[in-house]
Amino acid sequence: MGQEKVTLPPTEIVDPTGREFDRLPVALQLERLLASQVQAVKAIKKITDQLAAAVEAATDRLSGSEGRIVYAGAGCSIRIGVQDGVELVPTFGWPLNRLIYLIAGGAKALAESVEGAEDNVDDAVVQVEQQCLTASDVVIGIAASGNTPFTCQVLAAAKVQGALTIGVSSNPTGQLIAIAEYGLVTETGAEVLAGSTRLGAGTAQKVLLNSFSTALMTQLGRVLGNEMLCVQATNAKLKDRQARILAGQIDGFDQSRAYQLLRELNWDLRTGLLVASGWERQDAQEALADERPFSELLRSS
Secondary structure, X not given: OOOOOOOOOHHHOOOHHHOOHHHOOHHHHHHHHHHHHHHHHHHHHOOHHHHHHHHHHHHHHHOOOOOOEEEEEOHHHHHHHHHHHHHHHHHHOOOHHHEEEEEOOOHHHHOOOOOOHHHOHHHHHHXXXXXXXXXXXEEEEEOOOOOOHHHHHHHHHHHHOXXXXXXXXOOOOOXXXXXXXXXXXXXXXXXXXXXXXXXXXXXXXHHHHHHHHHHHHHXXXXXXXXXXXXXXXXXXXXXXXXXXXXXHHOOOOOHHHHHHHHHHOOOOHHHHHHHHOOOOHHHHXXXXXXXXXXXXXXXXX
16 A cells, blocks of 8 residues: 655745755855744734734633633744743733643643653643633634644633634644634744744744734733733832823823822722722722723723
8 A cells, every 4th residue: 555645734844945054154044044034924914804803802701701811732832822921920910820821741841842742632631621611711722733633632622611712823724723713824834944833933923922912911901002001010110110101191190199109009000090080999990800991991080
């Protein structure tokens, strides 16, 4: 019997025009690498509408609920997902208990390769079941090839539990995109180094997730204008920044008065802005729990 022909995902194909890469001068090697990074960003711009729809769907699930953001994947892809997720806490004040990482091979795999982890579909089912996902949760599966068994199984199992599922891949025909309710495909093509998806595909994942999570946090009331409202004020610089934002937004508040109010509110800038504009503290905190775009709350004061 003849061997069955295997169709490789785009990210695994060897680009015949790049065979001489290792023999090029360093400057030309860098030119090719940087050109692939530019193409990765262009690939995201082509799916802006799909990305916006995913943000809106995630906002509907998460706002005013205890819904969680879940990043799932294997190898390089989940490392990029974790990098995006961990920044949501200090940058946007997203609660740590509303972040989950489903990692093929467990936390150990973030720093070293775990044999067979990405093929372990049983582990994927166990990890999903342990989290008791609900319809309020948003699960983002990340796989450059679009066919990583662990990641595909996570999305399939999460879908059964009612969670919103988003797939991020560089393969338009991958299983992940077929499973996900919202498939986000960045067609980055063959890598400069064949199969090294930390390059073009990885850049696309990083930029896409940065854009997705920033837009999502904005819709969930954690941004005003183009300023962050929920940065954890853990040092003098950040406390001064909060006071400047409050003083700049509320007529009649200088920075000294803003500083005093924020100190009384334990550096909760969003509550401070609403209280300074006339809200009672309890009413402000109850309104913030709805996680609406913050400018809507401020205008209604």
